Amino acid sequence: MARKGRTFVVIGLGAFGSAVASELARFGNHVLGVDADERRVSQMSATLSNTVILDAGDENALREAGIDSYDVALVAIGRDIEASILATMNMRMLGLETIWVKASSRTHHRILSKLGADRVILPEQEMGRHIAQMLHNPLLQDYVSLGNGFNVVNIIVPDKLDGTPIADLHLRDTFDLRPLGLMRGTEYHACVAEDIVLRREDKLLLLGKRPDLRRFGDTL
Known part of the structure; x- marks a missing residue:
């Protein structure tokens, strides 16, 4: 049966x-799972x-399994660095368009980058930083890193800002932040003109660099 869209091998x-x-499968993608452990393969x-x-x-x-016909590979081998490196090299040799690899250490990260992986992930460190950010500021519900120092954050509006127009926060002039919009319940409101009045428990989306976002967060 013909495959539609990008295909993934994990x-x-x-x-x-x-x-x-x-998750990739839940989104409706064609996903091939590969492992040397029969039990893991059976479970998936x-x-x-x-x-x-x-x-x-x-x-x-x-190659016999047809993996050279897939578009994207995620090499998610855990602690066996040698197996991870060999798998990454083979994905490159097979000509896959995009290769992401999980690393277990910074040294492993450097090796994989040299091998031409499109992105190398350190899941524990990335999740650790993510959790630390949210623990540091309880009003920070979530954030996404966009690269080059820029982040989009989702901040819960506290009681002290209830009834405050967004313009009164001087986000652009004082903090060099850009308000993208806010969620009020299930409704999204754009903040193009910054004329929206904040309400307690609104979720405010801000774009900016981490130091500027931290300066604003400290005022809350």
Whole structure:
């Protein structure tokens, strides 16, 4: 049957790899799960489009499984750095368009980057920073890093700002921040003219650099 859209192969079906693979499948993508552990493959067989038991360090086995026809690879092998490196090299040799790899250390990160991985992920460190940001400021519900120092944050409007026009916060002039909009219950309101009056429990979306966002957060 013909595949539609981008196709994904996830190498390594541990906790991280299986979580990513399951979400990709839930979004309606064609996902192939690969692991040398028969038990892990069996657990994911009903969730993913296809699963296969094989050693990702074996280029010929990968080619025979048709992995060279996939668009995107996530190498999610855990602590076995050698296996992770070999799998990454094989993904590159097979000509996959996009390769993301999970790293277990900064040294591992540097090696994978040299091998040409499009993105190298340190999940524990990235999640640790994410959680620390939210613990530091309880009003920060979530944030997304856009690169080059810019972030979009989702801040819960506190009681002290209830009834305050957004313009009175002087976000652009004082903090060099751009208000993108806010969620009030299930309704989205744009903040183009900054004429909206804030209400307690609104979720305000702000764009800016981390130091500026932190300066504003400290005033709350």
